Amino acid sequence: MLDFSLTEEQQQAAAMVREFGEKEILPTIKEYDRQQTMNPAALPRMAELGILGINIPVRYGGQGFDYVTLGLVCEELERIDTTLRVVMSVHMGLNSMGVLQWGGEEQKQRFLTPQARGEKYAAFGLTEPGAGSDVAGLRSTARKDGGDYIINGEKMWISLATKAHHVLWFAKTDPNAKPAHAGLTAFMVETDMRGVTTGDIHGKLGVRAGSTGWVNCQDVRVPAANRIGEEGEGFKIAMSCLDNGRYTVASGATGLTRACLEASVRYAKERETFGRPIADYQLIQQKIAWMQQWYDVSRLLYLQVGWLKNQGIRNTREVSMAKWYATDHSFKAAHEAIQVHGAYGFSDEYDVERYLRNGRGAIIYEGTSEIHQLMQAAYAFGERQDKPLRCELPAYDEAFWQG
Amino acid sequence: MKVVVCTKQTPSTTADLTVNPDGSVSWEDPGGKPNVVNPWDEYSIEEGIRLKENHGASDVIAITMGSEESQEALKTALAMGCTEAILLSDAAFAGVDTLGTAKVLAAAINKVEDVQIAIFGKSAIDGDTGQTAVQTACQLGWTPLTFVSAITAVGDGQITVERLLDDGKETVTAPLPVVISTVKEINEPRYPSFMGIRKASRATIPVWAAGDLSLNSVGSKVDWSKVYALPPREGSVEIIEGDSVQEKAAKLVAKLFEEKVI
Incomplete structure (x- = not known):
């Protein structure tokens, strides 16, 4: 069975996070970006709203949503600003999901539960x-x-x-x-x-x-x-944490590509040259089409990973591909978005220059694009196989998560 | 004490509206959500929930009159924290005027029983008449309290509110039951919670039709005989050139006199 539909719950959760980002973060993001400081309200509000525990079982202080919802939430957060998604990458993907996967019951109570409630932040x-x-x-x-x-x-x-x-x-x-x-x-x-x-x-x-x-x-x-x-299990734990962190990076980068696409479509309709909106020109249309393609492919790749995680299927190769593709292309999308905006795109009056700066880091962290290319080649040549782990990331089980 | 929040689904404020050649109106939203809870109702829903949290209301019931699609607005109300939702839907309700809407809402409020406070937003952003709250109060025979910016006390069979008027604030005490319309100064609406979203998505919303409300006739219907798009505003930009600020200002003033702007 192949089903690309999202549930009402998943869509509404994403909509709620979008509303939060647009109302509470977006209006002041340029100011904080210039000051090089974090909006002091960002983390406490993400905690209060339950975002910091979105896909952790209710019994461990979370909201009991599935892994696909985590991806959707990251997409919405990075559409506003990469820094919000980074919070989810480290707090959720790299730390909390690692404890969910590898931690003992006492550790889940002592570490995971306050983290999912947002009482403790994790790195x-x-x-x-x-x-x-x-x-x-x-x-x-x-x-x-x-x-x-x-x-x-x-x-x-x-x-x-x-x-x-x-x-x-x-x-x-x-x-x-x-x-x-x-x-x-x-x-x-x-x-x-x-x-x-x-x-x-x-x-x-x-x-x-x-x-x-x-x-x-x-x-x-x-x-x-x-x-x-x-x-002696540290390396395996680190790598499985990266399988989860990369998922948040991939889905977040997809949101950055969407932000580039939305900004470019809006600007192309507004800006006129030679008496016509620049949207009328084919070379602008080509850039928009590229961004749409990169968005669609990135989204399909990360949602596939979300599905694999929900099923409890190992996804090291797929998440590596999603992370590599989505981050490389979010940077390209920002580059093209600046070109669509012309000189204005070069100034921080518009958001697209921030998108370019923010998109660059993800090509380095959580596996550089070069590392992901080596991984993909190694899988293709049959030189790399994923051995079962002592502790696998648990499949999403609605009854357990919400019970 | 039960509280009823009367809400409505409206086009999103960010929707692009199009008047089609046949006179019909359609809309799309770039955010992919063309219909939302009437934005003014977010404040009334929030206040309803606060009446439960702070003033001991037992139930906060969201009611909407509309088509099946309006369930979405009710689900938002449930996700925010309303305890129940009821959809009032019947072919006989389609296109009725505000008085007809008020009759249906009043009948539903009576059917719920034990309602002490019915809350509305100050108006709906589509029709924007702002009449329904007062007309519903009239149908129920309850006191209408419009443009409420704060509920300061509820108890001993009465309610005290602040009304935000053009000339200032007015504090009013009225016996319960009452119909309230709220202004945006009353609160800061919360987002739907994740737990609320889950509850709402699984809720089965009861639908009450004219028969359930013992309504034989609802009222007159509104017919939009002609809908047309406003002609686009024409405008142009002229840059005033000059060697100094003084010269530019002098030219600008002369120009404004010439154009009879000042």
């Missing part, structure tokens, strides 16, 4: 100053000390670094492991633990109205109860 600590794509090369360590671990290291380019209460932290528990990634372990570091310091990074090209920074652990004592999964 993802994988990237380091010297380790991005080369995950196994990370230098952070976790040394066993009695019933605890002592964590040292620094994480860089961490979204919500100075806002988060919980950071899913990856460290080496076995520095001599062969292969190196088998020595990684995941921990939930609470940012009020002694020895944790954080800071913001400014001067970014895009996502200026967001929070990006660094987190440092200096001899931080973390109880074993905060270890997510087993020792």
Whole structure:
């Protein structure tokens, strides 16, 4: 059975998030973008409205919606501003869904539930100053000390670094492991633990109205109860978190492409040259057609991933494709949208220059486009197969989610 | 105490309206949602819900008269927090004037029973008559309180409200039951909640027809004999040139005198 329809619930949830973004974020976004600060109301309002727990089961403090709805919500958020979607990527995709997948029941109560309620904000600590794509090369360590671990290291380019209460932290528990990634372990570091310091990074090209920074652990004592999964499972956990984070990035980028398309259609009808609206000219029409194509393909790709997640089917290849395609094309869409707007598109009087700056980062984070191309080729050559995990992301089960 | 919120589905404020050659009117919305809850009713729905949250109302029932499609507006009301919704729909209701609408709404309010407050938005953005609330009050024999900007007290069989008028605010106390029309200053409407959206999408909304309301005749119907698009406004731009601000200003003033603008 092939069914492309969305349920009334999914559509209404997306409409509600759209209304929130348009009313409460859009009117002041340029101001915060220029100031390079986050709208202080953004996170608390997303928490209050339940957006931060949209697809987490009600029993764990969430709203009980499915994974497709998460994608729709991310599309709506990034149509307003990328920084809103980034919140969902780290808080939901990379952290909360990781706990849902790998956490024990006690950890779901202690970490996931306050996160889904929006009482605690969550971040993802994988990237380091010297380790991005080369995950196994990370230098952070976790040394066993009695019933605890002592964590040292620094994480860089961490979204919500100075806002988060919980950071899913990856460290080496076995520095001599062969292969190196088998020595990684995941921990939930609470940012009020002694020895944790954080800071913001400014001067970014895009996502200026967001929070990006660094987190440092200096001899931080973390109880074993905060270890997510087993020792040595860190790499697998990180990769499955990325399967979820990439879904939010792909669906968000689709929203950015939509924003470019909408802005371009609007402007092309308004702006006249040589006595006619520029919408009458075929080279403008071509750009609009491209944007529509990129939007349609991106949306189909991410919705397919949402469906796979709902079914409980592994989607590492599909989500990699969706993320690669949607982010590359959202940047292209912004580039074309600026061209449609001409000189005005080059100024921050219009939104499209912000779209271009915001779209650039997603081609780097959560797997660069180059990494995704290598992955796709490896799948095509039969060199890469996804082995079953000890803990798979649970399929969406309406009775369990809403019970 | 039950509260009834009388609402209506209207074209979206962002819809592009087209007058077709046959005189019919159609509309599309770039956001993909051509019909919405009448925007003024968002305030009345919110106030209805607040009467339950803050003043002990037992039920907040949203009522709409319209076609099957109007269920969408009722579902929005349910998603925001109304406890029930009822659709009043019958071929006999189609196209009736505001008095006819008021008769149907009054009959429905009577059928609900134990209603102490019926709330309307100040008008509907499509017809924009603003008459239905007062006419419904007249049909019910209840006190109409229009342009209400705050409900300050409800209890002991009476209600105290502030009315926002051209000359200022007026505080009025009236015995219950009453019909209220609200202005946008009364509150900040909430969004539908995710839980509310789920509840609304699963709700089966009862439909009451003329027979259910024991209505034999509703009233006169309104016929739009001719609908036409307004001619587009013509305008042009002229840039006043000059070497200095003073010269430009002097030229501008002369021009405005010449055109008899000032």
